[in-house]
Amino acid sequence: MKNKEAIETIKEIRAMMEKSSRYLSFSGTSVILIGLYALAGAFAGLNVMSSVKHIPGEYLTPSWIAIAPKLILIAASVLTLALGTIVFFSIRKAKKTQQSFLSKPAIRTFLNFFLPLVTGGIFCIALIVNGNVGIIAPAMLIFYGLSLINASKYTYDNIFWLGCAELFLGLVCAFFPGKGLLFWSIGFGILHIIYGIYFYFRIERKGK
Numbered sequence: 001m002k003n004k005e006a007i008e009t010i011k012e013i014r015a016m017m018e019k020s021s022r023y024l025s026f027s028g029t030s031v032i033l034i035g036l037y038a039l040a041g042a043f044a045g046l047n048v049m050s051s052v053k054h055i056p057g058e059y060l061t062p063s064w065i066a067i068a069p070k071l072i073l074i075a076a077s078v079l080t081l082a083l084g085t086i087v088f089f090s091i092r093k094a095k096k097t098q099q100s101f102l103s104k105p106a107i108r109t110f111l112n113f114f115l116p117l118v119t120g121g122i123f124c125i126a127l128i129v130n131g132n133v134g135i136i137a138p139a140m141l142i143f144y145g146l147s148l149i150n151a152s153k154y155t156y157d158n159i160f161w162l163g164c165a166e167l168f169l170g171l172v173c174a175f176f177p178g179k180g181l182l183f184w185s186i187g188f189g190i191l192h193i194i195y196g197i198y199f200y201f202r203i204e205r206k207g208k
Contacts, residue, residue, distance in 0.1 A: 022105050022154060022155055022156075023103070023105040023106045023108070023109040023154055023155045024097075024099075024105075024155065024156070025090045025091075025093045025094040025097065025099060025101065025106070026086075026089075026090060026093070026155065026156065026199070027086075027089035027090060027092070027093050027204065028196045028197070028198075028199035028200030028201075028203070028204045029089055029196070029200065030085045030086050030088070030089035030090070030196075031192050031193075031195055031196030031199060032192070032193050032196030032197060032200070033085050033196075034081075034082040034085060034086070034188070034192050034196075035188070035189045035190065035191070035192030035193035035194075035196060036189075036193065037078050037081045037082055037085075038078055038082075038184070038185065038188035038189035038192060039185060039189040039190075039193075040078075041074050041075065041077065041078035041188075042181055042184060042185035042188075042189060044074050045071055045074050045075075045181050045184075046181060048067055048070045048071060048074070049067060049071075049181065068128060068133040068136075071133075071136075072128070072136075075140070078188070105154055105155075108154045109151050109154040109155050110151075112147075112150045112151045112153065112154060113147045113148070113150065113151035114147070115147075115150070116143055116146040116147040116150055117143060117144065117147040119143065120139060120140065120142070120143025120144070120146075120147075121143075123139060123143070124136050124139055124140065127139065134177055134178070134180065135174065135180075136180070137173055137180025137181065137183060137184045138170045138171070138173035138174040138180065138183070139170070140170070140184070141166050141167070141169050141170030141173060141183065141184065141187045141188075142166075142167055142170035142171065142174075143170075144163075144166050144170075144187070144188075145163045145164065145165070145166030145167030145168075145169075145170060146163065146167060147163070148160070148162055148163030148166060149163035149164065149167070150163075156199075156203065158199075158203075162191065162195050165187075165191055166187050166191065169183050169186060169187045169191075170183070170187070
């Protein structure tokens with residue numbers, strides 16, 4: 001009995017240490033919704049690309065440059081919805097668990113997430129300015145993967161593997177010009193939905 005009590009005490013101490021050092025207010029539901037937003041955005045992007053009779057097979061082409069503004073607007077809309085959803089569900093979960101949404105672990109997590117992400121955004125703007133529009137999709141996946149990997153040190157460890165998957169997809173996408181929307185859909189859409197379902201049933205519900 002004493003051994004069991006000691007083990008339970010150790011588990012409680014470990015849980016308290018994790019709460020004080022890691023950001024644990026992410027929601028699996030928000031991740032699933034982000035995946036759905038991305039798929040909706042990919043569908044809208046496909047409609048834009050259908051206006052071009054021939055999808056370019058090279059990264060630097062006038063055809064890509066012509067449709068770039070609409071594709072960028074779609075991507076920006078998806079990003080805005082995604083960030084809003086994360087904030088909404090994280091605040092709600094933080095209230096339920098009686099934690100502060102802007103705690104020190106949260107600030108560290110967001111800082112390590114957004115630093116590579118903002119860097120990638122500026123890099124994508126440089127690509128647009130220089131007319132290298134077709135390589136934006138792999139660049140977005142690569143920098144997003146790096147953001148997840150960087151932030152995983154301060155939140156759930158398994159986010160690291162989602163980041164690795166996004167990074168791998170981005171690297172593969174770079175070798176297939178004209179297929180950016182497909183890889184974008186898989187990375188930001190399908191992978192998010194799969195991870196969100198896993199997170200909800202294996203981590204979030206188990207935690208409850």
